[in-house]
Amino acid sequence: MDAGSFKLNFWANGPKPGELYSFPGATGSTIPGCGPVRHTLNPMVTGTSVLGVKFDGGILLAADMLGSYGSLARFRNISRVMKVNDCTVLGASGDYADYQYLKQVIEQMVIDEELLGDGHNYSPKAIYSWLTRVMYNRRSKMNPLWNTVVIGGVYNGESFLGYVDKLGVAYEAPTIATGFGAYLAQPLMREVLEKKATLSKDEAYELLERCMKVLYYRDARSYNRYEIAIVTESGVQIEGPLTSETNWDIAHLVRSGFQ
Amino acid sequence: PRLASWPFFRNQYDSDVTVWSPQGRIHQIEYAMEAVKQGSATVGVKSKTHVVLVALKRAQSKLTAHQKKVLQVDDHIGISIAGLTADAQLLCHFMRQECLESKFVFSTPLPISRLVGMVGSKLQVPTQRYGRRPYGVGLLVAGYDEQGPHLFQTCPSGNFYKCKAMAIGARSQSARTYLERIRDQLPDCDLNELVRHGLCALQETVHPKKQEHSTENVSVAITGKDMDFTIYDNDAVAPFLQGLQKEPKKQEKPAGSSATSQASEEPMEQ
Numbered sequence: 001m002d003a004g005s006f007k008l009n010f011w012a013n014g015p016k017p018g019e020l021y022s023f024p025g026a027t028g029s030t031i032p033g034c035g036p037v038r039h040t041l042n043p044m045v046t047g048t049s050v051l052g053v054k055f056d057g058g059i060l061l062a063a064d065m066l067g068s069y070g071s072l073a074r075f076r077n078i079s080r081v082m083k084v085n086d087c088t089v090l091g092a093s094g095d096y097a098d099y100q101y102l103k104q105v106i107e108q109m110v111i112d113e114e115l116l117g118d119g120h121n122y123s124p125k126a127i128y129s130w131l132t133r134v135m136y137n138r139r140s141k142m143n144p145l146w147n148t149v150v151i152g153g154v155y156n157g158e159s160f161l162g163y164v165d166k167l168g169v170a171y172e173a174p175t176i177a178t179g180f181g182a183y184l185a186q187p188l189m190r191e192v193l194e195k196k197a198t199l200s201k202d203e204a205y206e207l208l209e210r211c212m213k214v215l216y217y218r219d220a221r222s223y224n225r226y227e228i229a230i231v232t233e234s235g236v237q238i239e240g241p242l243t244s245e246t247n248w249d250i251a252h253l254v255r256s257g258f259q
Numbered sequence: 260p261r262l263a264s265w266p267f268f269r270n271q272y273d274s275d276v277t278v279w280s281p282q283g284r285i286h287q288i289e290y291a292m293e294a295v296k297q298g299s300a301t302v303g304v305k306s307k308t309h310v311v312l313v314a315l316k317r318a319q320s321k322l323t324a325h326q327k328k329v330l331q332v333d334d335h336i337g338i339s340i341a342g343l344t345a346d347a348q349l350l351c352h353f354m355r356q357e358c359l360e361s362k363f364v365f366s367t368p369l370p371i372s373r374l375v376g377m378v379g380s381k382l383q384v385p386t387q388r389y390g391r392r393p394y395g396v397g398l399l400v401a402g403y404d405e406q407g408p409h410l411f412q413t414c415p416s417g418n419f420y421k422c423k424a425m426a427i428g429a430r431s432q433s434a435r436t437y438l439e440r441i442r443d444q445l446p447d448c449d450l451n452e453l454v455r456h457g458l459c460a461l462q463e464t465v466h467p468k469k470q471e472h473s474t475e476n477v478s479v480a481i482t483g484k485d486m487d488f489t490i491y492d493n494d495a496v497a498p499f500l501q502g503l504q505k506e507p508k509k510q511e512k513p514a515g516s517s518a519t520s521q522a523s524e525e526p527m528e529q
Contacts (some may be wrong), residue, residue: 129366
Protein backbone atom coordinates (compact mmCIF):
# COMPACT_ATOMS: atom_id res chain seq x y z
CA MET A 1 0.00 0.00 0.00
CA ASP A 2 1.37 3.31 -1.10
CA ALA A 3 0.71 6.85 -0.01
CA GLY A 4 -1.23 7.38 -3.21
CA SER A 5 -3.23 4.24 -2.95
CA PHE A 6 -5.01 4.66 -6.23
CA LYS A 7 -1.77 4.38 -8.17
CA LEU A 8 -1.52 1.19 -10.13
CA ASN A 9 1.75 -0.67 -10.05
CA PHE A 10 1.14 -3.30 -12.69
CA TRP A 11 4.08 -2.18 -14.84
CA ALA A 12 6.49 -1.49 -11.99
CA ASN A 13 9.60 -3.65 -11.63
CA GLY A 14 9.43 -4.51 -15.32
CA PRO A 15 12.45 -5.16 -17.52
CA LYS A 16 14.62 -2.23 -18.50
CA PRO A 17 15.64 -2.09 -22.16
CA GLY A 18 18.85 -4.04 -22.75
CA GLU A 19 18.75 -5.58 -19.30
CA LEU A 20 18.57 -9.27 -18.58
CA TYR A 21 15.15 -9.75 -17.04
CA SER A 22 14.62 -12.29 -14.31
CA PHE A 23 11.03 -13.05 -13.53
CA PRO A 24 9.80 -11.94 -10.12
CA GLY A 25 9.90 -14.45 -7.29
CA ALA A 26 12.65 -16.47 -8.97
CA THR A 27 15.39 -15.97 -6.39
CA GLY A 28 14.55 -14.73 -2.93
CA SER A 29 17.27 -12.17 -2.88
CA THR A 30 17.15 -9.55 -0.20
CA ILE A 31 20.17 -7.34 -0.07
CA PRO A 32 21.59 -7.87 3.39
CA GLY A 33 23.14 -5.03 5.30
CA CYS A 34 23.32 -2.62 2.38
CA GLY A 35 21.00 0.30 2.04
CA PRO A 36 20.39 3.01 4.63
CA VAL A 37 19.90 1.86 8.19
CA ARG A 38 17.22 3.72 10.04
CA HIS A 39 16.77 4.57 13.65
CA THR A 40 14.58 6.82 15.69
CA LEU A 41 15.54 10.38 14.96
CA ASN A 42 15.86 13.64 16.80
CA PRO A 43 13.80 16.56 15.57
CA MET A 44 15.82 19.50 14.21
CA VAL A 45 13.71 22.52 13.34
CA THR A 46 10.52 22.27 15.35
CA GLY A 47 7.13 23.90 15.63
CA THR A 48 5.36 24.29 18.94
CA SER A 49 1.67 23.97 19.81
CA VAL A 50 -1.21 23.64 17.38
CA LEU A 51 -4.72 24.39 18.64
CA GLY A 52 -8.04 23.29 17.24
CA VAL A 53 -11.63 23.97 18.26
CA LYS A 54 -15.03 23.07 16.80
CA PHE A 55 -17.82 25.59 16.47
CA ASP A 56 -21.34 25.55 15.11
CA GLY A 57 -20.81 25.15 11.37
CA GLY A 58 -17.07 24.51 11.26
CA ILE A 59 -13.70 24.42 12.92
CA LEU A 60 -10.79 26.70 13.71
CA LEU A 61 -7.12 25.76 13.75
CA ALA A 62 -4.33 27.98 15.07
CA ALA A 63 -0.54 27.68 15.04
CA ASP A 64 2.26 30.21 15.41
CA MET A 65 4.73 30.85 12.63
CA LEU A 66 7.97 29.91 14.37
CA GLY A 67 10.46 27.19 13.49
CA SER A 68 12.74 26.76 16.50
CA TYR A 69 16.25 25.36 16.25
CA GLY A 70 16.47 24.15 19.79
CA SER A 71 16.21 27.29 21.86
CA LEU A 72 17.00 29.56 18.90
CA ALA A 73 14.00 31.23 17.31
CA ARG A 74 15.39 30.47 13.86
CA PHE A 75 12.63 30.76 11.26
CA ARG A 76 10.10 33.35 12.23
CA ASN A 77 7.74 33.35 9.26
CA ILE A 78 6.97 29.75 8.43
CA SER A 79 3.48 28.41 8.02
CA ARG A 80 2.58 25.30 9.98
CA VAL A 81 -0.97 25.16 8.70
CA MET A 82 -1.93 23.88 5.27
CA LYS A 83 -5.08 23.65 3.24
CA VAL A 84 -5.57 20.09 2.03
CA ASN A 85 -8.69 20.71 -0.04
CA ASP A 86 -11.86 22.78 0.17
CA CYS A 87 -13.07 20.94 3.21
CA THR A 88 -9.92 20.04 5.15
CA VAL A 89 -6.98 21.73 6.86
CA LEU A 90 -3.98 20.30 8.62
CA GLY A 91 -1.66 21.80 11.23
CA ALA A 92 1.57 20.25 12.43
CA SER A 93 3.90 20.61 15.37
CA GLY A 94 7.22 18.85 15.74
CA ASP A 95 9.87 18.45 13.09
CA TYR A 96 9.32 20.95 10.32
CA ALA A 97 11.12 18.95 7.66
CA ASP A 98 8.87 15.98 8.32
CA TYR A 99 5.87 18.29 8.03
CA GLN A 100 7.19 19.55 4.68
CA TYR A 101 7.52 15.98 3.48
CA LEU A 102 3.98 15.20 4.59
CA LYS A 103 2.74 18.38 2.94
CA GLN A 104 4.30 17.37 -0.36
CA VAL A 105 2.84 13.87 -0.21
CA ILE A 106 -0.63 15.11 0.68
CA GLU A 107 -0.57 17.78 -2.03
CA GLN A 108 0.28 15.14 -4.60
CA MET A 109 -2.51 12.91 -3.31
CA VAL A 110 -4.97 15.74 -3.73
CA ILE A 111 -3.73 16.42 -7.26
CA ASP A 112 -4.01 12.75 -8.16
CA GLU A 113 -7.54 12.78 -6.95
CA GLU A 114 -8.42 15.89 -8.93
CA LEU A 115 -7.04 14.17 -11.99
CA LEU A 116 -9.50 11.34 -11.53
CA GLY A 117 -12.15 14.00 -11.87
CA ASP A 118 -14.96 11.81 -10.66
CA GLY A 119 -16.48 14.16 -8.14
CA HIS A 120 -15.09 12.41 -5.09
CA ASN A 121 -12.63 14.17 -2.83
CA TYR A 122 -10.91 13.34 0.43
CA SER A 123 -12.98 14.00 3.51
CA PRO A 124 -11.22 15.19 6.67
CA LYS A 125 -11.86 11.77 8.16
CA ALA A 126 -10.24 10.07 5.19
CA ILE A 127 -7.07 12.15 5.54
CA TYR A 128 -7.10 11.53 9.29
CA SER A 129 -7.44 7.76 8.85
CA TRP A 130 -4.77 7.68 6.18
CA LEU A 131 -2.37 9.72 8.27
CA THR A 132 -2.94 7.51 11.29
CA ARG A 133 -1.94 4.49 9.23
CA VAL A 134 1.14 6.26 7.86
CA MET A 135 2.31 7.47 11.25
CA TYR A 136 1.77 4.12 12.89
CA ASN A 137 3.56 2.27 10.13
CA ARG A 138 6.51 4.62 10.34
CA ARG A 139 6.75 4.19 14.12
CA SER A 140 6.59 0.44 13.67
CA LYS A 141 9.62 0.66 11.41
CA MET A 142 11.39 2.72 14.08
CA ASN A 143 11.56 5.63 11.64
CA PRO A 144 8.82 8.03 12.73
CA LEU A 145 7.67 11.27 11.25
CA TRP A 146 8.37 13.37 14.30
CA ASN A 147 5.13 15.34 14.25
CA THR A 148 1.91 15.81 16.09
CA VAL A 149 -0.73 16.66 13.55
CA VAL A 150 -4.16 18.23 13.91
CA ILE A 151 -6.65 17.62 11.12
CA GLY A 152 -9.82 19.62 10.87
CA GLY A 153 -12.60 20.16 8.42
CA VAL A 154 -16.24 20.12 7.50
CA TYR A 155 -17.85 17.34 5.49
CA ASN A 156 -21.54 16.75 4.77
CA GLY A 157 -22.40 19.50 7.22
CA GLU A 158 -20.48 17.91 10.07
CA SER A 159 -17.38 19.37 11.73
CA PHE A 160 -14.37 17.14 12.16
CA LEU A 161 -11.35 17.62 14.42
CA GLY A 162 -8.70 14.95 14.93
CA TYR A 163 -5.25 14.43 16.42
CA VAL A 164 -2.52 12.09 15.16
CA ASP A 165 0.95 11.86 16.67
CA LYS A 166 4.27 10.23 15.87
CA LEU A 167 3.30 7.03 17.67
CA GLY A 168 0.19 6.64 15.57
CA VAL A 169 -2.04 7.58 18.50
CA ALA A 170 -5.18 9.13 17.06
CA TYR A 171 -8.37 10.52 18.47
CA GLU A 172 -11.13 12.97 17.71
CA ALA A 173 -12.33 15.64 20.14
CA PRO A 174 -14.14 18.99 20.16
CA THR A 175 -10.90 20.70 21.26
CA ILE A 176 -7.37 19.69 20.41
CA ALA A 177 -4.02 21.07 21.52
CA THR A 178 -0.53 19.71 20.87
CA GLY A 179 2.76 20.32 22.63
CA PHE A 180 2.66 22.93 25.36
CA GLY A 181 -0.84 23.78 24.31
CA ALA A 182 -2.00 20.52 25.85
CA TYR A 183 -0.95 21.83 29.28
CA LEU A 184 -1.61 25.53 28.93
CA ALA A 185 -4.41 25.95 26.40
CA GLN A 186 -6.45 22.75 26.60
CA PRO A 187 -7.76 23.51 30.13
CA LEU A 188 -8.84 26.96 28.97
CA MET A 189 -10.62 25.54 25.91
CA ARG A 190 -12.31 22.81 27.87
CA GLU A 191 -13.47 25.25 30.50
CA VAL A 192 -15.33 27.24 27.86
CA LEU A 193 -16.82 24.18 26.25
CA GLU A 194 -17.98 22.78 29.54
CA LYS A 195 -20.08 25.87 30.08
CA LYS A 196 -21.38 25.95 26.52
CA ALA A 197 -21.15 22.82 24.40
CA THR A 198 -21.62 24.56 21.06
CA LEU A 199 -19.77 27.76 20.32
CA SER A 200 -20.42 30.34 17.66
CA LYS A 201 -17.64 31.17 15.26
CA ASP A 202 -16.85 34.44 17.06
CA GLU A 203 -16.77 32.76 20.45
CA ALA A 204 -14.42 30.10 19.15
CA TYR A 205 -12.24 32.74 17.51
CA GLU A 206 -12.00 34.73 20.77
CA LEU A 207 -11.13 31.57 22.63
CA LEU A 208 -8.28 30.75 20.28
CA GLU A 209 -6.97 34.31 20.39
CA ARG A 210 -6.93 34.17 24.17
CA CYS A 211 -5.18 30.81 24.14
CA MET A 212 -2.55 31.98 21.65
CA LYS A 213 -1.86 34.96 23.88
CA VAL A 214 -1.39 32.74 26.92
CA LEU A 215 0.89 30.47 24.93
CA TYR A 216 3.02 33.40 23.83
CA TYR A 217 3.36 34.56 27.43
CA ARG A 218 4.18 31.16 28.85
CA ASP A 219 5.64 28.86 26.15
CA ALA A 220 9.35 29.66 25.89
CA ARG A 221 9.50 28.32 22.33
CA SER A 222 6.57 30.33 20.98
CA TYR A 223 6.34 33.48 18.89
CA ASN A 224 3.88 36.34 18.62
CA ARG A 225 2.93 35.75 15.04
CA TYR A 226 0.34 33.16 14.19
CA GLU A 227 -2.16 31.96 11.63
CA ILE A 228 -5.75 30.85 12.08
CA ALA A 229 -7.44 28.51 9.63
CA ILE A 230 -11.21 28.66 9.39
CA VAL A 231 -13.15 25.86 7.74
CA THR A 232 -16.87 26.10 7.12
CA GLU A 233 -19.31 24.62 4.66
CA SER A 234 -18.36 27.37 2.22
CA GLY A 235 -14.66 26.56 2.25
CA VAL A 236 -11.27 27.15 3.77
CA GLN A 237 -9.73 30.44 4.79
CA ILE A 238 -6.32 30.87 6.39
CA GLU A 239 -5.95 34.19 8.17
CA GLY A 240 -2.61 35.59 9.13
CA PRO A 241 -0.14 36.65 10.16
CA LEU A 242 -1.95 37.70 13.33
CA THR A 243 -0.46 39.14 16.50
CA SER A 244 -1.58 39.08 20.12
CA GLU A 245 -1.78 42.29 22.11
CA THR A 246 0.56 41.78 25.04
CA ASN A 247 1.15 43.71 28.21
CA TRP A 248 4.54 43.30 29.85
CA ASP A 249 4.03 45.89 32.60
CA ILE A 250 4.55 43.38 35.37
CA ALA A 251 7.83 42.22 33.86
CA HIS A 252 9.91 44.57 36.04
CA LEU A 253 8.45 42.92 39.11
CA VAL A 254 10.02 39.59 38.27
CA ARG A 255 13.11 39.15 40.45
CA SER A 256 15.33 37.46 37.87
CA GLY A 257 14.96 40.54 35.76
CA PHE A 258 12.63 40.63 32.79
CA GLN A 259 12.78 44.33 31.87
CA PRO B 260 -16.74 -26.28 -35.86
CA ARG B 261 -14.90 -22.97 -35.65
CA LEU B 262 -15.03 -22.31 -39.38
CA ALA B 263 -18.64 -23.32 -39.68
CA SER B 264 -20.03 -20.54 -37.50
CA TRP B 265 -17.69 -17.64 -38.34
CA PRO B 266 -17.90 -15.59 -41.51
CA PHE B 267 -14.13 -14.94 -41.75
CA PHE B 268 -11.20 -17.24 -42.14
CA ARG B 269 -9.09 -16.06 -39.28
CA ASN B 270 -7.30 -19.10 -37.86
CA GLN B 271 -3.94 -17.57 -38.63
CA TYR B 272 -4.28 -14.64 -36.27
CA ASP B 273 -6.07 -16.07 -33.29
CA SER B 274 -3.52 -18.19 -31.47
CA ASP B 275 -2.04 -15.47 -29.26
CA VAL B 276 -3.54 -12.44 -27.63
CA THR B 277 -0.53 -10.47 -28.79
CA VAL B 278 -1.39 -10.92 -32.46
CA TRP B 279 -3.45 -8.43 -34.44
CA SER B 280 -5.48 -9.61 -37.37
CA PRO B 281 -5.19 -7.67 -40.66
CA GLN B 282 -8.68 -6.34 -39.94
CA GLY B 283 -7.39 -4.72 -36.78
CA ARG B 284 -8.93 -7.19 -34.38
CA ILE B 285 -7.52 -9.30 -31.60
CA HIS B 286 -9.39 -12.54 -31.89
CA GLN B 287 -8.41 -13.95 -28.53
CA ILE B 288 -10.17 -11.08 -26.83
CA GLU B 289 -13.25 -11.65 -28.93
CA TYR B 290 -13.19 -15.33 -28.12
CA ALA B 291 -13.00 -14.42 -24.45
CA MET B 292 -16.10 -12.29 -24.90
CA GLU B 293 -17.79 -15.32 -26.39
CA ALA B 294 -17.16 -17.12 -23.13
CA VAL B 295 -19.21 -14.44 -21.41
CA LYS B 296 -22.04 -15.04 -23.85
CA GLN B 297 -21.97 -18.73 -22.96
CA GLY B 298 -22.65 -18.01 -19.30
CA SER B 299 -26.23 -17.93 -18.05
CA ALA B 300 -28.01 -14.60 -18.18
CA THR B 301 -27.88 -11.88 -15.60
CA VAL B 302 -29.63 -8.50 -15.60
CA GLY B 303 -28.97 -5.23 -13.77
CA VAL B 304 -31.34 -2.28 -13.44
CA LYS B 305 -30.93 1.05 -11.71
CA SER B 306 -33.33 3.68 -10.38
CA LYS B 307 -32.65 6.98 -8.68
CA THR B 308 -32.29 5.29 -5.33
CA HIS B 309 -31.51 1.59 -5.83
CA VAL B 310 -29.73 -0.91 -8.03
CA VAL B 311 -30.98 -4.44 -8.57
CA LEU B 312 -29.20 -7.47 -9.96
CA VAL B 313 -31.05 -10.59 -10.99
CA ALA B 314 -29.44 -13.75 -12.32
CA LEU B 315 -30.40 -17.13 -13.67
CA LYS B 316 -28.43 -19.82 -11.90
CA ARG B 317 -27.49 -22.86 -13.92
CA ALA B 318 -27.05 -26.30 -12.44
CA GLN B 319 -24.41 -28.37 -14.09
CA SER B 320 -26.35 -31.57 -13.52
CA LYS B 321 -29.30 -32.74 -11.50
CA LEU B 322 -26.93 -33.63 -8.69
CA THR B 323 -25.13 -30.30 -8.38
CA ALA B 324 -26.35 -27.18 -6.70
CA HIS B 325 -27.19 -24.17 -8.85
CA GLN B 326 -24.08 -22.12 -9.52
CA LYS B 327 -23.87 -18.93 -7.47
CA LYS B 328 -23.98 -15.90 -9.76
CA VAL B 329 -24.18 -12.98 -7.39
CA LEU B 330 -21.29 -12.18 -5.06
CA GLN B 331 -21.02 -9.54 -2.38
CA VAL B 332 -17.95 -7.33 -2.59
CA ASP B 333 -18.59 -4.90 0.25
CA ASP B 334 -21.47 -3.52 2.28
CA HIS B 335 -22.35 -1.24 -0.57
CA ILE B 336 -21.15 -3.14 -3.66
CA GLY B 337 -21.91 -6.48 -5.26
CA ILE B 338 -21.41 -8.17 -8.59
CA SER B 339 -23.09 -10.71 -10.77
CA ILE B 340 -21.02 -12.76 -13.16
CA ALA B 341 -21.32 -14.39 -16.56
CA GLY B 342 -18.59 -16.61 -17.94
CA LEU B 343 -15.71 -18.44 -16.31
CA THR B 344 -16.60 -18.70 -12.64
CA ALA B 345 -13.01 -19.22 -11.54
CA ASP B 346 -11.92 -16.00 -13.22
CA ALA B 347 -14.84 -14.27 -11.57
CA GLN B 348 -13.80 -15.51 -8.13
CA LEU B 349 -10.34 -14.08 -8.64
CA LEU B 350 -11.68 -10.70 -9.67
CA CYS B 351 -14.14 -10.73 -6.79
CA HIS B 352 -11.30 -11.38 -4.37
CA PHE B 353 -9.36 -8.48 -5.84
CA MET B 354 -12.37 -6.19 -5.56
CA ARG B 355 -12.95 -7.21 -1.95
CA GLN B 356 -9.34 -6.48 -1.11
CA GLU B 357 -9.52 -3.02 -2.64
CA CYS B 358 -12.72 -2.25 -0.78
CA LEU B 359 -11.25 -3.40 2.51
CA GLU B 360 -8.16 -1.31 1.93
CA SER B 361 -10.23 1.79 1.32
CA LYS B 362 -12.21 1.22 4.50
CA PHE B 363 -9.09 0.49 6.53
CA VAL B 364 -6.90 3.30 5.26
CA PHE B 365 -9.42 6.02 4.50
CA SER B 366 -12.45 5.01 6.61
CA THR B 367 -14.35 5.57 3.39
CA PRO B 368 -16.39 3.12 1.33
CA LEU B 369 -14.70 2.84 -2.05
CA PRO B 370 -16.56 4.76 -4.76
CA ILE B 371 -17.88 2.30 -7.32
CA SER B 372 -16.50 4.16 -10.32
CA ARG B 373 -13.00 3.88 -8.88
CA LEU B 374 -13.33 0.20 -8.12
CA VAL B 375 -14.53 -0.52 -11.62
CA GLY B 376 -11.65 1.52 -13.02
CA MET B 377 -9.21 -0.64 -11.09
CA VAL B 378 -10.90 -3.79 -12.33
CA GLY B 379 -10.76 -2.49 -15.88
CA SER B 380 -7.04 -1.83 -15.59
CA LYS B 381 -6.53 -5.30 -14.17
CA LEU B 382 -8.57 -6.87 -16.97
CA GLN B 383 -6.49 -5.09 -19.59
CA VAL B 384 -3.13 -6.49 -18.49
CA PRO B 385 -3.48 -10.02 -19.86
CA THR B 386 -4.78 -8.68 -23.17
CA GLN B 387 -1.36 -7.28 -23.89
CA ARG B 388 1.06 -9.80 -22.50
CA TYR B 389 2.51 -12.74 -24.29
CA GLY B 390 1.67 -16.04 -22.69
CA ARG B 391 -1.43 -14.84 -20.87
CA ARG B 392 -5.10 -14.97 -21.69
CA PRO B 393 -7.90 -12.48 -21.09
CA TYR B 394 -10.20 -13.05 -18.12
CA GLY B 395 -13.16 -14.98 -19.49
CA VAL B 396 -15.83 -13.28 -17.43
CA GLY B 397 -18.13 -10.32 -17.67
CA LEU B 398 -19.32 -8.58 -14.55
CA LEU B 399 -22.29 -6.44 -13.68
CA VAL B 400 -21.15 -4.27 -10.79
CA ALA B 401 -23.90 -2.74 -8.68
CA GLY B 402 -23.34 -0.36 -5.82
CA TYR B 403 -24.39 2.71 -3.93
CA ASP B 404 -22.02 5.46 -2.83
CA GLU B 405 -22.05 9.18 -2.06
CA GLN B 406 -22.93 9.98 -5.63
CA GLY B 407 -25.90 7.64 -5.72
CA PRO B 408 -26.61 4.23 -7.23
CA HIS B 409 -24.31 2.86 -9.93
CA LEU B 410 -24.39 0.02 -12.41
CA PHE B 411 -21.35 -0.93 -14.46
CA GLN B 412 -20.58 -3.65 -16.97
CA THR B 413 -17.05 -5.02 -17.48
CA CYS B 414 -15.74 -7.01 -20.42
CA PRO B 415 -12.79 -9.37 -20.93
CA SER B 416 -11.37 -6.69 -23.21
CA GLY B 417 -10.81 -4.45 -20.21
CA ASN B 418 -13.56 -2.07 -21.26
CA PHE B 419 -16.13 -1.05 -18.75
CA TYR B 420 -19.38 0.77 -19.27
CA LYS B 421 -21.64 2.78 -17.05
CA CYS B 422 -25.19 1.52 -17.47
CA LYS B 423 -28.74 2.51 -16.73
CA ALA B 424 -29.64 -1.13 -17.24
CA MET B 425 -27.79 -4.08 -18.76
CA ALA B 426 -28.07 -7.77 -19.48
CA ILE B 427 -25.23 -10.18 -20.26
CA GLY B 428 -24.95 -13.91 -20.83
CA ALA B 429 -26.87 -16.40 -22.91
CA ARG B 430 -29.78 -14.98 -24.94
CA SER B 431 -29.31 -11.65 -23.22
CA GLN B 432 -30.13 -9.73 -26.38
CA SER B 433 -33.84 -10.32 -25.74
CA ALA B 434 -33.43 -8.95 -22.26
CA ARG B 435 -31.58 -5.91 -23.56
CA THR B 436 -34.38 -5.27 -26.02
CA TYR B 437 -36.87 -5.31 -23.18
CA LEU B 438 -34.66 -3.03 -21.11
CA GLU B 439 -34.27 -0.56 -23.96
CA ARG B 440 -38.04 -0.32 -24.15
CA ILE B 441 -38.58 0.43 -20.47
CA ARG B 442 -35.35 2.37 -20.02
CA ASP B 443 -37.00 5.73 -19.34
CA GLN B 444 -39.30 4.34 -16.68
CA LEU B 445 -36.48 3.02 -14.54
CA PRO B 446 -35.23 6.14 -12.71
CA ASP B 447 -38.56 6.70 -10.99
CA CYS B 448 -39.39 3.09 -10.23
CA ASP B 449 -39.92 2.07 -6.65
CA LEU B 450 -38.09 -0.98 -5.42
CA ASN B 451 -40.83 -3.46 -6.27
CA GLU B 452 -41.17 -2.19 -9.80
CA LEU B 453 -37.43 -2.20 -10.23
CA VAL B 454 -37.12 -5.84 -9.23
CA ARG B 455 -40.06 -6.68 -11.42
CA HIS B 456 -38.44 -5.07 -14.45
CA GLY B 457 -35.28 -7.00 -13.74
CA LEU B 458 -37.14 -10.29 -13.50
CA CYS B 459 -39.16 -9.56 -16.63
CA ALA B 460 -35.99 -8.85 -18.53
CA LEU B 461 -34.51 -12.07 -17.21
CA GLN B 462 -37.56 -13.95 -18.27
CA GLU B 463 -36.99 -12.79 -21.84
CA THR B 464 -33.81 -14.87 -21.91
CA VAL B 465 -35.54 -18.06 -20.93
CA HIS B 466 -36.86 -20.51 -23.44
CA PRO B 467 -40.51 -20.82 -22.40
CA LYS B 468 -40.67 -24.57 -22.77
CA LYS B 469 -37.29 -25.54 -21.45
CA GLN B 470 -36.90 -23.61 -18.25
CA GLU B 471 -38.94 -21.63 -15.80
CA HIS B 472 -38.09 -19.24 -13.06
CA SER B 473 -38.13 -20.88 -9.68
CA THR B 474 -36.75 -20.10 -6.30
CA GLU B 475 -33.99 -22.55 -7.10
CA ASN B 476 -32.57 -20.90 -10.17
CA VAL B 477 -33.13 -17.18 -9.64
CA SER B 478 -30.98 -14.87 -7.55
CA VAL B 479 -32.01 -11.35 -6.66
CA ALA B 480 -29.73 -8.75 -5.09
CA ILE B 481 -30.51 -5.19 -4.08
CA THR B 482 -28.53 -2.25 -2.79
CA GLY B 483 -29.30 1.41 -2.45
CA LYS B 484 -29.86 4.34 -0.20
CA ASP B 485 -29.99 3.06 3.38
CA MET B 486 -29.77 -0.51 2.15
CA ASP B 487 -26.65 -2.64 2.28
CA PHE B 488 -26.04 -5.04 -0.57
CA THR B 489 -28.38 -7.95 0.14
CA ILE B 490 -28.61 -11.20 -1.82
CA TYR B 491 -31.87 -13.15 -1.94
CA ASP B 492 -31.68 -16.83 -2.75
CA ASN B 493 -34.00 -19.83 -2.55
CA ASP B 494 -37.03 -19.12 -0.34
CA ALA B 495 -36.17 -15.46 -0.01
CA VAL B 496 -36.72 -15.03 -3.74
CA ALA B 497 -40.27 -16.35 -3.59
CA PRO B 498 -42.00 -13.03 -2.77
CA PHE B 499 -40.29 -11.41 -5.75
CA LEU B 500 -41.34 -14.17 -8.11
CA GLN B 501 -44.92 -14.16 -6.89
CA GLY B 502 -45.43 -10.66 -8.18
CA LEU B 503 -44.52 -11.75 -11.64
CA GLN B 504 -47.39 -12.83 -13.81
CA LYS B 505 -47.05 -15.01 -16.84
CA GLU B 506 -47.63 -13.15 -20.07
CA PRO B 507 -47.01 -13.79 -23.76
CA LYS B 508 -43.51 -12.95 -25.00
CA LYS B 509 -43.07 -9.27 -25.84
CA GLN B 510 -41.96 -9.96 -29.41
CA GLU B 511 -45.49 -10.99 -30.40
CA LYS B 512 -47.05 -7.66 -29.44
CA PRO B 513 -46.62 -4.56 -31.59
CA ALA B 514 -43.88 -2.34 -30.19
CA GLY B 515 -46.13 0.62 -29.39
CA SER B 516 -48.61 -1.07 -27.08
CA SER B 517 -46.26 -3.25 -25.05
CA ALA B 518 -44.74 -0.36 -23.12
CA THR B 519 -48.09 0.86 -21.85
CA SER B 520 -49.44 -2.59 -21.04
CA GLN B 521 -46.36 -3.24 -18.92
CA ALA B 522 -46.88 -0.21 -16.77
CA SER B 523 -50.57 -0.40 -16.01
CA GLU B 524 -51.77 -4.00 -15.92
CA GLU B 525 -49.56 -6.02 -13.62
CA PRO B 526 -50.17 -5.98 -9.89
CA MET B 527 -47.17 -6.44 -7.66
CA GLU B 528 -47.55 -7.95 -4.25
CA GLN B 529 -44.66 -7.66 -1.85
